[in-house]
Amino acid sequence: MRSHRNARDQQASGRRLTRRAALLGGAQLSFMGLLGWRMRHLQVDQADEFRMLAEENRINIRLIPPSRGEIFDRNGAAIASNEPAYRITIVREDAGDVDAVLTRLSQLIDLDPADIERAKAEMDRSAPFLPITLAERVSWEDVSKIAVNTPALPGITPDVGLSRFYPLAKDFAHVVGYVGPVSDYDLSKIEDPDQLLRIPRFQIGKVGLEARMEDELRGSAGTRRVEVNAVGRVMRELDRQEGQPGANLQLTTDVMLQNYVQARLGDESAAAVVIDTTNGDLLAVGSAPSFDPNLFVRGISVSDYRALTQNNHRPLAAKSVQGIYPPGSTFKMVVALAGLDEGLITPEETFWCGGYLEVANRRFHCWKRGGHGHVNMAQSLRESCDVYYYELASRVGIEKVSAMANRLGLGIRHDLPLSAVAAGLAPTKAWKKEVRGEDWLIGDTVNASIGQGFVLASPLQLAVMTARVATGRSVTPRLIKSIDGVEQPSGSGESLGLNPTHLNYVRDGMYEVSNSRKGTGYSSRIIAETMRMAGKSGTSQVRNITAAERAAGVTSNDDLPWERRDHALWVDFAPFDDPKIAVAVVVEHGGGGSSVAAPIARDITLQALYNGDPPLDAYPAKDRDRIAEQQDRLRALRPDLGQDSKSRA
Template sequence: MRKSQKEIAESSRLISRRVLLLGVIQAAVISTLGLKLRSMQLEHAEEYRMLSDGNSIKIRLLPPARGLILDRNGTIIAGNEQNYRVTLTREDAGDVSAVVARMRRIIPMSDRQAAELLAEIRRRSAVTPVMVADRLTWQEFSSIALNAPALPGVTPESGLSRSYPRAGDFAHVLGYVGPVSDYDLSKIDNPDPVLRLPEFQLGKVGMEAKLEEELRGKAGNRRVEVNSAGREMRELSRQEGQQGATVQTTLDARLQNFTAQRLGTESAAAVVIDVTNGDIVAISSSPVFDPNKFVRGISSSDYKDLMQHDHRPLADKTVQGAYPPGSTFKMVTLLAGLESGVINPGSRFFCPGFTQLAGRRFHCWRRGGHGTVDAIRSLEQSCDVYYYELAQKVGIDRIAAMARRLGIGVRHDLPMSAITEGIAPDRAWKMERYQQEWQVGDSLNASIGQGYVLASPLQLAVMTARVATGKAVIPRLVRAVDGVVQQVPEFEDLGINPLNLRTARGGMDAVMNGTHGTARRARIVAPEWQMAGKTGTSQVRNITAAERARGVISNEQLPWNRRDHALFVCFAPYDMPRYAVSVVVEHGGGGSAVAAPIARDILLFALAGGLPPLSAYPDGERAKVEEMWSKMNLMPPLAPSTARAKA
C-alpha cells in the first residue's frame, strides 16, 4: 500500500533527526579521543614511553619501627638504631649470579658468603626480597645506590635495627630479637606478611618475645615504579607504618645495673620486689651476655663460648632456675605448724644434733646440736631438728598447702620465657610422679627445703614479700603501655593469723640482729632500714655416714659444681616493709657468708636510691664495702627520657 505524501515527509524528518544525533555523538567521541591522544602524545609522552619499555607498579611493605622498652623512670633499655642494608629480589634481578658478582666489587663478601646468599635467593620466592648485607657503612651504602643501574633487583634501604644500650644489664629479662626463621613462621597461624621481609626482626626470648604483638607495630607500604631492569624509577605514594607500643617496665635501670655488678661473675640470680605493689624493680641473672650480638648476628665462636660456659650465661636463673630452697623454706614449715595449731610460738623441741627415724639419722647442720629451741630461736640459729620434729606432727600436705599460699609451686604470670612452676610436693604429687607412697623421711627432707622441694629466685622473693606483708603480693613487670598505666590490683589477705606472721618475722629479725643470728655479720645497722632475713644452704650431693664420721669435706675442698648452693631472702624496713630480696648463688657455699652480703647490699641500694651511706654497714664491713664500690662502674643518675611517646 502506497504511503501518502504526509507520511513520507514525516518519515524523512525522523531519519534526518537520527542521522544528526548519530553525527553529534560520533563527533563528540572523535573529539574526546583526539584530546586524549594529544594529552598522551604531548603531555605524558615520556611517562608512557617509559611504561612501554617495561615499567610496572609494585607495592613494597615498609617495616614498622619496633616499640621502645623503658625502665620505670623513662630510661630507654631497648631502642632502635639506624641501619643501612641492601636486599635483592630475584624476579627483578635477571642473572642473579652476575648481579651478586658485581656487588662483591663494592661490598666485601667471601666465596662462602656469596654461595650461601645465592642458595638463599634460590630457596626463597622470586618476589621475596632477600637480605644481602646489613649494617653497611655510609660509603658502602652510597656506592650501591650510585651503581644501581648496573645492579637490577638490588635495593639499598635505610631502616632501624634493635639495640640494647645497657648491654648485659637487662639481657635475660628483655631477651633479644633476631631474623624471622622458617621455624618461627611455622609456629604462627596466618603470619603477618611483614614477617617475611628480609630485614624484619622478631622477639626470640624474654619480654621481646612475650610482648611481640604489642612491640611489633603495623606495616606501612609504598607504591613504586620500576623499569624492565627492576630499577626503581620513582615512588608514587607512601604510607608509613605504625610504630609498636612503648612499654614502660617496673624495673629501675640503676638498681638493675648495681645488682648485675654485685653478682659479678658468679653463677647467680637476684630478684627485688616492691612489696607495696608487686613491682619487680630488679631481676638479674649472672653471668650476663650482650644481646646486641644476637641482633647483629653472633659469631659461631662467641655462641660456642656461651653454650659451653659452665656458669650457663644464656639461662635466666631468676625464673627458669629451680633450686632446693634449703633453710629459706623454714618459714613455710613454721607457718604450717602454727596455722594448724600443732605448735604455738612457745613450743619447744630438743636438738641433740640429729633426729632418729626408722634406724636412720637426719642430721642438724650443727653437729653438737642446739639444745632446746622455740620458734624464734629455730629460725635465728636455723635448727634443722626443730623442723624434723615439726614435720612429723604437721604432715607434708599442710606444708605443701602453705608453700603454695606463699607462692612456691605456683607459676607466676610474667612476660618472661620458660618460667618454672617449681615443686611444692605432697602425697598426691609423689604418687602421680613416681607411683610411690609418701614416706615420713620425705617430710623431714622437705621441712628444711631439701628433697623434692624446688623453688626459683622469683618464687623465693614472692614468698618473702608475702611473709613481710601478710598479703598475696603478685609480681609484675609492666608498668604502662603507651602511657596507659596498668592498674595494680588490691592484694588479698593471706588469711594467716597475724600473731603467727609476727612470729615468723621475729625469727627472721633474729637471724640478722640476734646475738646468735646466722647472718648477723651481714646486718644493716641503720635503724630506719632494719632488715629481717633468712639464710639457706642447699646440698647438691649426698654426704655418707663414713664422711660424717671422718668429718664433712668443706665446700672449699670440693670441685665447684659439687659445692652447696648459697641462698638468702630478706625484707626491709622491718617495721614498714618496702622491698623483698632473694639471692641464689649456685655452688656458692654458705648462704650467710656468700648470699647474705650480696642481698644486703642490693637491698640497701634500693632503700637509699643509690649508694647508701657507709654508716648503714657494721664497722667491720665498711672498708671492704668502700673498696668494692671503687671497683664498680656504676650507671650515673640519668634524666628521664623524653621518648616516652612513639617516635
C-alpha cells in the same frame, strides 16, 4: 539459435552470481552484527569487571613494616630502642652476573662469606626482582664507597631501615631477651601467621619480653600501592598508608638498680630478685653471668654462640625465673607458719636438738653436729636448727606444708611475660604417686621441712614468699608498669588471711637472724637503724653425704669441685618496721648462704633502699673499707643515661 542460447546462459549465470553475492553479503552482515554486539557487550555490559581485572594486574599492594614498640624502665630510660641502620641489598635481575658483582663489591667493603652464601640461597628461592639483604649495620663510609662506584655495581643498593638496639647490653638480656629474623620454625608454630612475618628477614621477638609481648610490640603493617610491569617489577609508587607502630612498654624495673645487681653478682653463677612489697613491682631481676643481646640481632658468630653454650655457668639461662633450686632453710618460714596456722605449736614450745633426729631407722642430721639443745621458734629461725623443723613438719604433715607454700607463692607459676617462668614444686602425696608411682614416706616430709628433697623454688618465688611474709598480703609480681601510657594492674594483693600475730612471730625470728649475735646472718647486718632488715639464710645440698663421710667429717665446700658444692641462698625484707622491698639471692654452688649469698643480698637491699650508693655508716665498721672500694669499682660500670641516677619515680 546459438546466440539465443548464449543469452539465456548469461542470464542464468548472472542470477546465480546475484544469489551468491546476496548470501555472502548476508553472512558478512551477520558476522559484523555479531561482532558489534560482542564488542558492545564487552565494552559496555562487562566494562566494570574488566576494568577491575586490569587494575589488579597493574597495581600491587606492598606491606610496609611498622616500627617496633620501644621498651623503657620505670623512669623512662631506654632498654630496647630502634636505631637507623644502613644495609646493602642486591636485586638479581638487575645485577646480571651476580658472582661478578659480588666479587667487585667484596673488593670495596668487607663482606662476611656466610652472609654472601645466605644471600645467594635467598636469591635462589625468591623472585628475581626482589631485593635481598647482603649486609646489615654497615658504616656510612662503606655506603659512600658503594655510592661512588654505582656504575660498576649493577643491582647493588644501599638502604636504610630500623634495627633493634639494646643500649644497656648485658644488664637486661634475661628480662627483655632479643629479636631475630623469622624462621621456618617460627612460622610452623603459628596457625595463621601475619603477612608481615613473610617479609624477608623481618624480625620478631625470640625470647624474653620481646617474645612474650610480640603482638603488642610488633604493631600493624602499612601499605603502599605500586605500579608494576608485566613481570612484576615496580615502576612507581602511587600512594602509601603508614601502619600502626608497636606499643611502647614501660617496665617496673629500675635501670640503675638492675645495673648494680648485675655488677654485684659479677662472675658468679647466680640470680637476684628485688620486689617492691607495696605493689609487687619487680625493681630488679638479675641473672649472672649474662650476654650481649645485640650479638643475636646482628647475627651471632659460631664462636661466640659456642662460648655461651659451653660455659658451665649457663649465661643464656634466666636463672631468676627459670632456675629452680632446693630452697634450703629459707623454706623454714613456710613450715613455721603452717604449724602456727594449724594450731599445732606455740612460739614458746621447744624441741630438743641433739644433732640429729631418727625417723624410720634413718638419721636426719642438723647442720650443727653437736646440736642446739632446747630450741623454740625464734631460736630455730635465728640459728637455723634443722631438727626443730623435722619435728614440726612431722606433726603438720606434707599436705598442710605444701598448702602454706602455695599460699606464700611457692609451687605456683607466676604470670609474667618472660620465657619459661618456672612453677617450682611444693610436693604432695598425690604428686609423688602420679609422677613417680611411689607412696609418700615420712622421710620425704622430713626432707621437705628444710627445703630439700622434692621441694624446688625459683629466686622469683622466694622473693614473692618473702614479700608475702613481710606484708601478710598476696603480693603478686608485676613487670610491666604501663603499655602506651596505660597503667597496668597493681600487684599489691589482698590479705592472705593469716593471723597477724603468727606472722609477727616469724618476722621477729627473721629479724634475729640478721641482728642477733647468734643469728646466721649477723655478719651481713645493716647498721642504719631505720633500714634494719629481717632475713633468712639457706644452704641446699646438691649431693648425698654418706655415713662414712659424716663420721670422718663432712668435706668442706672449698675442697669440692664447683659443681658439687652447695647452693647458697638468702632472703630478706626491709626496713623491718615498714617493709618496702624484699630480696632473694641464689648463688649456684656458692657454699654457705650466710657467708656467700647474704653479703650480696645486703648490698643490694641497701642500694635499693637508698636509691643509690648508701652511706658507709649503714654497714658494719669491719666492712666499710671493702665496701668503699667495691662502690668505686661498681660505679665505674654504671651506664651514662644523661640523667640523675637517683630519680626513681
